[in-house]
Amino acid sequence: MLGRCRVVLVGTQFEGNLGAVARVMRNFGLSDLRLVAPEADPRSAEAHRLATQGASVLDTARVVPDLGDAVADCVLVVGTSAKTGGPFRRQPARPAWEVIPLVLEALASGPAALVFGPERTGLTNEQLTRCHYLLTIPADEGYPSLNLAQAVAVCLYELRKAWLLAAGPPPARDIAPHELQERVFENLRQALTEIHFLWGDNAERLQHALRHLLGRANPSPTEADILLGVARQILWYARRHGQAGPDLSDRGS
């Protein structure tokens, strides 16, 4: 379904950006690229150098004279802008993470377009008024203007993310059940007592600290088994070698 999402570049000035946009479209499973009156040449060596495995996207890009032609069949058109506010005729731009889910929704019905303006000037107000929504990538006020291909990357990342998350929850991670975790703590407690690490007034405090630390890591069953193995090995070692009994006067810590 992401393949229905179109990227429209208006008046692009740098060949490298054409290539980098083609590459990231390929990265995120898109292929429908339209170039509105580009200044840069999509067939240039520099464009192809940066497209790498996205060359096919570049080669099949359609060049059209104006924005209307590029989005005529789209059910949703989203314009991008580095500015969040604007003159009276512009609607306020909303952050990418609010607009992109609307794009995903629209793709169920037909093609939707993300429109990016020329590097130096961005889309004109005339072009922005043609868009259903304005999208911005919130950035530092001192220098909010992202590189064109990076802006495309962020939008397509957000789109793929929305699509993946809509597909259902990710597979669960396997976490050791509470009972097994308790067995780990108990075995570690015994082992560390045996080698006199847990000893005297501090024993309880140290024991709880270890328990909290390990609990926070949510060990998997395999990891819990490894910890059990550590505890058993300490016990085995201590019982095998330590029969003489410890001399606590020279404890190691």
Add this chain to the structure above:
Amino acid sequence: MLGRCRVVLVGTQFEGNLGAVARVMRNFGLSDLRLVAPEADPRSAEAHRLATQGASVLDTARVVPDLGDAVADCVLVVGTSAKTGGPFRRQPARPAWEVIPLVLEALASGPAALVFGPERTGLTNEQLTRCHYLLTIPADEGYPSLNLAQAVAVCLYELRKAWLLAAGPPPARDIAPHELQERVFENLRQALTEIHFLWGDNAERLQHALRHLLGRANPSPTEADILLGVARQILWYARRHGQAGPDLSDRGS
């Protein structure tokens, strides 16, 4: 607070990428860039051409010989990878939108690093095992490898988004710096080797599993000290009682 987030580029090969990364860092309000043994020259004209207003980030980038130097003071280190799975010694990579909120949380406590590998090869397994989490940007299986600067853009976008959406900064938790965590791992490794838990073919797998488990828990400095104490006690005990040498024929586990 986002200014505390460090970008670490390992062995970067293309000058343009150095510049494009510096620019997008400036866009998202970051300035701490570390270059680990870069192949490309950060002072080159091409790097500066792409940095545009991010030139100051490029000019103040520190060049260091290896990854450990770049992240020594970090409370959280996140490695990036285009691969989601991996060989036995790697933890699975999690999507950017799951890992980045953890970075934001860590930034309340101290510097955190996002680590990106060389363009052609990515980070080595050795480097990835140094990281607390592996982050991936889910992309099309046919061509999942994003351009380096675009991958940085996506991560920093997600970070700024998480920051903007957070009602306020999360309360600071005291997390042990990477260097101290490394010392913990090293001491545990020695101790578990001494008692023959780490032994033979499985040693490396077990060692990495323990490292991932503990790394995930983000130990506090106090907790790290406790773990160091455990390791030293095992060593002390083994050296005191085990001089006779082990008889491996009846190992405990």
